[in-house]
Amino acid sequence: MAEGMEEGMEAGMEETGHMAGARAIALDKVTVRYAARGEPSLRDFSFEVSEGECVLLTGGSGCGKSTVIRLLNGLVPHVYEAEVSGSVSVLGHTPAERPLQETGRTVSTVFQNPRTQFFCTEPLSEMAFGGENAGADPAGLRARVARVADRVGVAHLAQHSMFTLSGGEKQRVALASAVCDQPRIYLLDEPTANLDDEAVQELRSTLTRLRDSGATLVIAEHRLHYLRGLVDRVVRMDAGRTAQTYSSADFWNIPGQTRRTLGLRSLHPPATAKSPKPAADEHSGLVCDHPRFGELPFPRGMVTALVGRNGVGKTHTARILSGLEKSPARVTLDGRPLTRRQRTRRAFLAAQDVNRQLFGPSVREELTLGRQGIAPSAVDAALRRLDIDQLADRHPLSLSGGQQQRVAIASALVEGREIYIFDEPSSGLDYRAMQSVSGVLTELAASGKILILITHDHELADACAHALVSLSAPSA
Amino acid sequence: MHSPVSHGQGWVDVRTRLLAVIVVDLLLLSSGTRFVQVPALLVLAVLLVLERAVRGAAWIVGAWAVVMALSRWVLPQVPGGVVIMTALLYTVPYVIAAGYGYYFVRSTTPSELTGGLNRMRVPRFVIIPLAVMLRFSATVREDAAAITDAMRLRGLVSPAAVIRHPLRTVEYLVVPLLAASVRSGEDLAASAMCRGLGAQVRPTTTARLGFGYGDALLGLVVLALASTAAI
Amino acid sequence: MNFRAGDLVSLGVFTAVYLVLYFAINMLASLTPLLQPITSFVTIVICGIVFMLFRARVRSTGMVALMALLLGTLTLLLGHHPITLATALVAGVAAEIAIAAKRAAPAASDVLGYAFFSLWSAGAVLPLIFLREDTIAQVRTQMGSAYAGSFAGLMTPGVVLTVVASYFVAGLLGGLLGRRMLAKHFVQAGLA
Numbered sequence A: 001m002a003e004g005m006e007e008g009m010e011a012g013m014e015e016t017g018h019m020a021g022a023r024a025i026a027l028d029k030v031t032v033r034y035a036a037r038g039e040p041s042l043r044d045f046s047f048e049v050s051e052g053e054c055v056l057l058t059g060g061s062g063c064g065k066s067t068v069i070r071l072l073n074g075l076v077p078h079v080y081e082a083e084v085s086g087s088v089s090v091l092g093h094t095p096a097e098r099p100l101q102e103t104g105r106t107v108s109t110v111f112q113n114p115r116t117q118f119f120c121t122e123p124l125s126e127m128a129f130g131g132e133n134a135g136a137d138p139a140g141l142r143a144r145v146a147r148v149a150d151r152v153g154v155a156h157l158a159q160h161s162m163f164t165l166s167g168g169e170k171q172r173v174a175l176a177s178a179v180c181d182q183p184r185i186y187l188l189d190e191p192t193a194n195l196d197d198e199a200v201q202e203l204r205s206t207l208t209r210l211r212d213s214g215a216t217l218v219i220a221e222h223r224l225h226y227l228r229g230l231v232d233r234v235v236r237m238d239a240g241r242t243a244q245t246y247s248s249a250d251f252w253n254i255p256g257q258t259r260r261t262l263g264l265r266s267l268h269p270p271a272t273a274k275s276p277k278p279a280a281d282e283h284s285g286l287v288c289d290h291p292r293f294g295e296l297p298f299p300r301g302m303v304t305a306l307v308g309r310n311g312v313g314k315t316h317t318a319r320i321l322s323g324l325e326k327s328p329a330r331v332t333l334d335g336r337p338l339t340r341r342q343r344t345r346r347a348f349l350a351a352q353d354v355n356r357q358l359f360g361p362s363v364r365e366e367l368t369l370g371r372q373g374i375a376p377s378a379v380d381a382a383l384r385r386l387d388i389d390q391l392a393d394r395h396p397l398s399l400s401g402g403q404q405q406r407v408a409i410a411s412a413l414v415e416g417r418e419i420y421i422f423d424e425p426s427s428g429l430d431y432r433a434m435q436s437v438s439g440v441l442t443e444l445a446a447s448g449k450i451l452i453l454i455t456h457d458h459e460l461a462d463a464c465a466h467a468l469v470s471l472s473a474p475s476a
Numbered sequence B: 001m002h003s004p005v006s007h008g009q010g011w012v013d014v015r016t017r018l019l020a021v022i023v024v025d026l027l028l029l030s031s032g033t034r035f036v037q038v039p040a041l042l043v044l045a046v047l048l049v050l051e052r053a054v055r056g057a058a059w060i061v062g063a064w065a066v067v068m069a070l071s072r073w074v075l076p077q078v079p080g081g082v083v084i085m086t087a088l089l090y091t092v093p094y095v096i097a098a099g100y101g102y103y104f105v106r107s108t109t110p111s112e113l114t115g116g117l118n119r120m121r122v123p124r125f126v127i128i129p130l131a132v133m134l135r136f137s138a139t140v141r142e143d144a145a146a147i148t149d150a151m152r153l154r155g156l157v158s159p160a161a162v163i164r165h166p167l168r169t170v171e172y173l174v175v176p177l178l179a180a181s182v183r184s185g186e187d188l189a190a191s192a193m194c195r196g197l198g199a200q201v202r203p204t205t206t207a208r209l210g211f212g213y214g215d216a217l218l219g220l221v222v223l224a225l226a227s228t229a230a231i
Numbered sequence C: 001m002n003f004r005a006g007d008l009v010s011l012g013v014f015t016a017v018y019l020v021l022y023f024a025i026n027m028l029a030s031l032t033p034l035l036q037p038i039t040s041f042v043t044i045v046i047c048g049i050v051f052m053l054f055r056a057r058v059r060s061t062g063m064v065a066l067m068a069l070l071l072g073t074l075t076l077l078l079g080h081h082p083i084t085l086a087t088a089l090v091a092g093v094a095a096e097i098a099i100a101a102k103r104a105a106p107a108a109s110d111v112l113g114y115a116f117f118s119l120w121s122a123g124a125v126l127p128l129i130f131l132r133e134d135t136i137a138q139v140r141t142q143m144g145s146a147y148a149g150s151f152a153g154l155m156t157p158g159v160v161l162t163v164v165a166s167y168f169v170a171g172l173l174g175g176l177l178g179r180r181m182l183a184k185h186f187v188q189a190g191l192a
Helices: A003-016 A065-073 A123-133 A138-152 A167-180 A197-212 A248-252 A256-261 A314-321 A340-346 A363-368 A376-385 A401-414 A431-446 A458-464 B014-031 B037-050 B054-077 B081-107 B110-119 B124-154 B159-164 B166-194 B213-229 C005-029 C033-057 C063-077 C083-100 C106-124 C132-143 C145-154 C157-189
Strands: A023-034 A042-050 A054-058 A082-090 A107-110 A185-189 A216-220 A233-238 A241-247 A286-290 A294-298 A303-308 A330-333 A347-350 A419-423 A450-454 A465-471
Touching: A023 A065, A023 A216, A042 A065, A042 A216, A042 A241, A054 A065, A065 A082, A065 A107, A065 A185, A065 A216, A107 A167, A107 B166, A123 A138, A123 A167, A123 B110, A138 A167, A167 A197, A197 A216, A233 A248, A241 A248, A286 A314, A294 A303, A294 A450, A294 A465, A303 A314, A303 A431, A303 A458, A314 A347, A314 A419, A314 A450, A340 A347, A347 A401, A347 B124, A363 A376, A363 A401, A376 A401, A401 A431, A419 A431, A431 A450, A431 A458, A450 A458, A458 A465, B014 B037, B014 B081, B014 B110, B014 B213, B014 C063, B037 B054, B037 B081, B037 B213, B054 B081, B110 B124, B124 B166, B124 C005, B124 C063, B159 B166, B166 C005, B166 C033, B166 C157, C005 C033, C005 C063, C033 C063, C033 C106, C033 C157, C063 C083, C063 C106, C083 C106, C106 C157
Parallel strands: A054 A216, A054 A233, A107 A185, A185 A216, A303 A450, A303 A465, A347 A419, A419 A450
Antiparallel strands: A023 A042, A023 A082, A233 A241, A286 A294, A286 A330
């Protein structure tokens, strides 16, 4: 069934005659302190993985799981400078003492951002990239790429540019590329951070096949439900240490209340949303009359989720509502029509990568940018409301993603904007950060604003959205 | 940027194409005669059509025709037209050369280019940055578009703002653009190096390289162009 | 030349940003080449920000010359005069020399380096000195001697050299702008 992968495994095994069950990874009392930071990211951390095992590393943001991945593939210390003490052994070698490129021949990593991890512009070239860099024979490499493309299910994407693939498709190509490199160990650093449900399920099935073929997998993740039945062991981390180790069965039996206290995401697949479609009120709220989708109502005072299949037009609709795009659709606010120009002044749109929306040299200045006559008291009020007053003098680009989001929202609040549209605001956020996003959205809605939430994160939608507008492709 | 059809089944090896484009550029820009321009333009149009860039071919031939018509019949009658005409005529060979560059970029994938350059034993300090640039330019443009969208929503980019505070507008665009590019670049470098970029071994390539009838044909065409320049 | 792979990737990233800005601004002059000296001036000033951040992050010797060479090669491919390759090489080396003189004042040496670096695109206007005879002859056959004379008066070597000097001045301004942006933004953001 998984011939391409088994072949890879066999090729790897032939090299050193390693047997399943032997120790593939051994970290012993490792402490890591990054160059720019004060606190260590890992403290006295010990960790072992046997060949053929599948281990999940989880915990809140900053717990150190990404640092572990970076130790294993050598990015710490080769790319991310850090003081490392303790011993790190991967397949008998210390990654810090070998060139990155050498470690990469036996350890493959799938990163979390589909946009920035591919080097080539076509899927097949991307898959061949590792082999080319290793000096592999082209004919054999081409054959291997074709085989793996079939197995992993990306052969139909061969004619497309990487830039036109969806996030899920990009991640599948990334995984296929890793398989082509025939590694002994697969490392995955939050691979589902930017993926929707369908893509997550496809990733799961590919990972299952990898595991069945005997691969060693180490997965760092926030999203937990899709890994049930896939991993052998779970290590929960906290502040750079191991907080607790679980067997797979024990972990997925953690009761809901406990796992919330531990700051973990849902362990079970989310139920499909059952919120009602909001009633269109003529005198209150935002209504978009779209030629293709019909009437889309977004009332004041509540968070309305905007859902639909990948590519159906959610982002497009968000851009129409915020006035960024021309469209024959009619948009009215509280019964009065809004021109495109008016929409750009009333709407706030938080797209992915909030760092592309911040312009000032400090948070405080960010809030008054481009506008005259904003009272300092209004600025202070907005900062307090979003709990970022202690960040007032920091540069926006030095903040974390969640903090940047709040700064962007604060700047819209200060200008008195009415319409708040969020496009995937909780991508890659852990449980606590997701809860805090939910809190902000709920609070904004409660103060009478119009909140539109585009998300494939069911936990977030369940937590704060009370209405649902669904976009579907029109029939015929 | 380039057509979505899988390349590597192209009719001409990337190295031949590169050489052809460089030679034609030299012919166009250093000889200064008019006689090579028309044939070079026609050859370019054919090449673009072969690459399915029919609109590009039409555009460049059309633009040339307009410039020639203006220079011949309109501008000599207009006061000060000589200056404009000279300026226009001066740029015609540059535009055609740029057209050849466009043809090259459209017909070549980064992997193909890297493969060809590696085959020619070009040093890696040339190849790696070139490959990264080809890969990254689209991302830079995407980021720039997202940033200007955000600027529009915040009211930071009206015509008035650009005229009265040009430096500030530049700051609003370039600073986030660089910040985003640096972060993306770090990710890109990390993942590429983990997959072997920068190893001591000279990389091989799965792109299809090799000389055939197409290369001979293109070579003959370029020789023909070179002979018109000698007139 | 043993450059690190990570630095070479950074070079590609920064050169990509430089070129995108370069082409975006110069497109405005594509139909009226007379505007070219102005748009080039503006581009050089703006790209000072790109250059300074690049210098702050990648300090190995030779990277600046390599960037100039890359820009020269790419614009050659995309329609510049072949002499641009030579000017890029000279500009790059001159920039490296200026930068290496950091004993005096590191800030000043970087700004001076960028000014020399910005001469890489002088290849676009230098042919007006070399091809002058050809172009004048062309105008003469089409329009007559009187017009040819006025054209010759317009595009003198003096004009061309002034344009090149303006690139140097733009480089100084751009360098200063770049350093200001470094201090105001990139250092604060932890990127420099």
